[in-house]
Amino acid sequence: xxxxxxxxxxxxxxxxxxxxTVTAQAADKPAAKAxxxxxxxxxxxxxxxxxxxxxxxxxxxxxxxxxxxxxxSFRSFHESIVNYGGNRKPEFLTxxxxxxxxxxxxxxxxxxxxxxxxxxxxxxxxxxxxMAVYNAWCDRVPVMLIGGNFMDAAxxxxxxxxxxxxxxxxxxxxxxxxxxxxxxxxxxxxxSTVRAYKMAMTPPMEPVMIVADGMLQEHAIDDEKSLSIxxxxxxxxxxxxxxxxxxxxxxxxxxxxxxxxxxxxxRNQEGVKLMVELAEALNAPVVDLLGRMNFxxxxxxxxxxxxxxxxxxxxxxxxxxxxxxxxxxxxISDPHHQYRRIAKPDVKTIHVxxxxxxxKSNYQDMQRFCPVDISISADVQATLPSLIEFIKxxxxxxxxxxxxxxxxxxxxxxxTREAATLGWDASPVSTAxxxxxxxxxxxxxxxxxxxxxxxxWAARLWPxxxxxNFLGQSGGAGxxxxxxxxxxxxxxxxxxxxxxxxxxxxxxxxxxPGVLWTAAHHxxxxxxxxxxxxxxxxxxxxxxxxxxxxxxxxxxxxxGTTIEDPNIDYxxxxxxxxxxxEGPITDPAKIGPALQRAMAVVKKGEPALVDVVTQGR
Amino acid sequence: MKSFLPIFFLLVGNSFAQDQTPAGNAQNGYKAYxxxxxxxxxxxxxxxAERGAGPxxxxxxxxxxxxxFQVRTPRQDMxxxxxxxxxxxxxVDIYAYVRTIKAPPSAASIPLLxx
Numbered sequence: 001x002x003x004x005x006x007x008x009x010x011x012x013x014x015x016x017x018x019x020x021t022v023t024a025q026a027a028d029k030p031a032a033k034a035x036x037x038x039x040x041x042x043x044x045x046x047x048x049x050x051x052x053x054x055x056x057x058x059x060x061x062x063x064x065x066x067x068x069x070x071x072x073s074f075r076s077f078h079e080s081i082v083n084y085g086g087n088r089k090p091e092f093l094t095x096x097x098x099x100x101x102x103x104x105x106x107x108x109x110x111x112x113x114x115x116x117x118x119x120x121x122x123x124x125x126x127x128x129x130x131m132a133v134y135n136a137w138c139d140r141v142p143v144m145l146i147g148g149n150f151m152d153a154a155x156x157x158x159x160x161x162x163x164x165x166x167x168x169x170x171x172x173x174x175x176x177x178x179x180x181x182x183x184x185x186x187x188x189x190x191x192s193t194v195r196a197y198k199m200a201m202t203p204p205m206e207p208v209m210i211v212a213d214g215m216l217q218e219h220a221i222d223d224e225k226s227l228s229i230x231x232x233x234x235x236x237x238x239x240x241x242x243x244x245x246x247x248x249x250x251x252x253x254x255x256x257x258x259x260x261x262x263x264x265x266x267r268n269q270e271g272v273k274l275m276v277e278l279a280e281a282l283n284a285p286v287v288d289l290l291g292r293m294n295f296x297x298x299x300x301x302x303x304x305x306x307x308x309x310x311x312x313x314x315x316x317x318x319x320x321x322x323x324x325x326x327x328x329x330x331x332i333s334d335p336h337h338q339y340r341r342i343a344k345p346d347v348k349t350i351h352v353x354x355x356x357x358x359x360k361s362n363y364q365d366m367q368r369f370c371p372v373d374i375s376i377s378a379d380v381q382a383t384l385p386s387l388i389e390f391i392k393x394x395x396x397x398x399x400x401x402x403x404x405x406x407x408x409x410x411x412x413x414x415x416t417r418e419a420a421t422l423g424w425d426a427s428p429v430s431t432a433x434x435x436x437x438x439x440x441x442x443x444x445x446x447x448x449x450x451x452x453x454x455x456x457w458a459a460r461l462w463p464x465x466x467x468x469n470f471l472g473q474s475g476g477a478g479x480x481x482x483x484x485x486x487x488x489x490x491x492x493x494x495x496x497x498x499x500x501x502x503x504x505x506x507x508x509x510x511x512x513p514g515v516l517w518t519a520a521h522h523x524x525x526x527x528x529x530x531x532x533x534x535x536x537x538x539x540x541x542x543x544x545x546x547x548x549x550x551x552x553x554x555x556x557x558x559x560g561t562t563i564e565d566p567n568i569d570y571x572x573x574x575x576x577x578x579x580x581x582e583g584p585i586t587d588p589a590k591i592g593p594a595l596q597r598a599m600a601v602v603k604k605g606e607p608a609l610v611d612v613v614t615q616g617r
Numbered sequence: 618m619k620s621f622l623p624i625f626f627l628l629v630g631n632s633f634a635q636d637q638t639p640a641g642n643a644q645n646g647y648k649a650y651x652x653x654x655x656x657x658x659x660x661x662x663x664x665x666a667e668r669g670a671g672p673x674x675x676x677x678x679x680x681x682x683x684x685x686f687q688v689r690t691p692r693q694d695m696x697x698x699x700x701x702x703x704x705x706x707x708x709v710d711i712y713a714y715v716r717t718i719k720a721p722p723s724a725a726s727i728p729l730l731x732x
Contacts, residue, residue: 333693333694334694335694335696414724417724417730418723418724419665419673420724420730421721421722421723421724421727421730422660422662422664422665422673422721423660423661423662423663423664423721424721424722424727425721426660426661426662426664428661430660430664431666431667433729436727436729436730437729439729440729455667455668456667456668457667461730537657540654540657541657541658541670544654544657544658544696545694545696547696547702548691548695548696548697548698549696549697551697551699551701551702552702553702554653554654554696554698554702554703555652555653555654555702557654557657558654615656615660615661615664615666616656616657616658616660616666616670617666617667617668617670
């Protein structure tokens with residue numbers, strides 16, 4: 001700071017001190033209206049700003065956390081959270097990137113079933129948030145997005161504030177959020193925020209956005225007695241139409257080889273229980289695509305590893321909220337794009353899904369159109385009781401096949417264990433070994449794996465029975481989800497005595513590694529184990545495919561696809577942000593002891609990271 | 618990765634000749650296996666990889682004729698490795714390396730994999 005800048009700073013500080021003194025003295029005086037451009041206002045106090053009421057609205061919705069990177073367009077809201085609200089329910093979570101804020105809220109919902117709010121700054125913060133919002137959209141996860149924006153151009157400060165405001169702040173997200181509004185009054189804010197919450201939590205659940213005008217936040221509440229916060233009553237999820245459900249039950253009951261394929265079904269343990277009841281009523285194998293934890297991996301009907309063979313042999317397939325049923329019944333070769341039917345040509349299909357209730361045109365996350373024989377637009381968990389009831393009333397063609405099914409399950413598990421032995425002592429460490437080692441420190445805990453689709457080994461090897469064991473995946477496969485979602489999940493699990501772990505890909509972490517600092521700062525206990533293959537591994541394989549297709553050399557596929565030379569030291573990266581860490585570990589025998597040490601840290605309520613150098617997949 | 622290179626690699630060429638498989642140098646084959654990035658889909662010890670990356674190659678790789686055919690004119694998603702980009706001798710060496718990969722311990726003998 002040069003001398004001139006220092007003088008200027010001291011002058012400003014003196015003025016601030018004077019203003020603070022006046023503020024303290026005049027805290028209970030009604031707000032005076034300063035004339036714009038008059039230079040007046042140093043003695044002006046707004047003791048009850050609109051943002052205090054906004055905090056009341058969030059509290060009425062039982063929102064416990066607001067994840068955010070701080071910004072001037074919601075400075076008043078921020079100040080109201082920490083001072084008026086005492087930084088309790090909601091608590092402000094300091095994030096280093098808006099993408100992290102949204103993904104934390106995403107993971108938090110999946111672990112808790114509760115919505116988290118996040119705040120994003122006008123134009124640029126919302127742009128940063130956008131990819132993570134898209135993931136939440138694809139994954140059918142509700143997030144309360146709050147954008148800051150100054151609509152009244154005459155009130156904006158010159159310079160950056162203009163660049164950070166927009167006419168249509170939510171516009172960039174509108175293709176992948178369920179609803180948004182930009183309230184013009186505090187009453188409008190209350191009603192729209194409660195409406196947004198209610199809409200987000202009604203299946204199909206999705207993110208929603210409220211744009212909180214900066215002046216509405218900062219100005220005094222004019223007439224508080226006239227304000228009211230609407231009562232929240234959540235909408236009961238829609239059940240399937242009874243005639244269609246009965247027809248589905250008849251078809252399933254008569255099937256010789258039915259298979260149940262499920263993806264985003266269970267919202268809680270009750271959903272898992274219903275899925276077991278359904279499968280047992282049909283004695284039908286279940287292929288859990290793990291968008292949520294839908295079915296216990298310990299159950300003899302859990303046959304996820306045999307999915308393709310079961311679909312191939314099936315005479316009836318029951319799809320339950322499956323994002324891509326076409327992809328389950330067909331395959332497409334890559335890079336030649338040749339289609340091949342897997343399912344029988346005459347297989348009967350049933351799909352219970354809410355997909356048709358909410359589909360937008362631009363982003364193509366709806367997958368290929370798949371005609372089915374019975375299509376039921378409904379929430380699966382809400383529909384399962386009636387479907388089970390109808391099935392129990394019909395004849396079951398498979399009642400005597402339990403022993404065969406148990407045997408097939410045991411064979412599948414034996415094949416998995418033998419497959420896990422391959423490369424057991426290899427260095428880099430095999431992904432099977434990594435998961436087997438991690439299981440050793442989790443098996444005696446009440447545990448949660450915050451992301452369970454990036455590798456299939458956990459679902460194949462670990463006995464999982466609880467809805468919170470596996471939290472599925474990002475939804476949109478936007479890289480950068482796993483680390484912040486795991487932090488959000490760990491926050492949700494913190495007070496429940498659930499140990500949260502994540503197998504953390506290196507490329508994913510490097511999108512916004514600052515979330516490790518957030519975990520350390522807020523004392524969020526998370527066990528991160530690096531799946532450090534030093535590459536965007538999938539892209540290496542894509543380069544090889546293209547080189548083969550173009551009849552060119554293969555040995556260049558690592559150019560532009562790897563994260564090496566220099567290798568990133570993830571332990572140091574974590575340590576620099578206050579996270580206990582060890583690694584890189586290349587000897588598989590050293591993983592177990594390192595994980596034990598890390599677990600001791602996590603059990604004390606702190607995050608820990610173990611960097612393991614792994615095989616590609 | 619030096620741990621993958623036991624000295625007996627140098628000897629396997631002779632044994633291959635006995636079953637009409639072209640003679641290859643396993644040590645060179647390991648280098649070629651890495652150079653041509655076979656390991657990205659099949660793992661550094663031919664163990665294969667999950668999520669559709671590539672099947673296991675070892676232990677007990679399929680016979681040379683099938684191995685060569687698959688590399689040159691692959692079925693399914695594997696990219697084709699044509700002669701001008703993977704010379705015959707290096708492919709033979711790669712096969713020699715794959716054949717040296719030992720079977721892993723059984724699942725029953727690994728405490729971490731017991732039920």
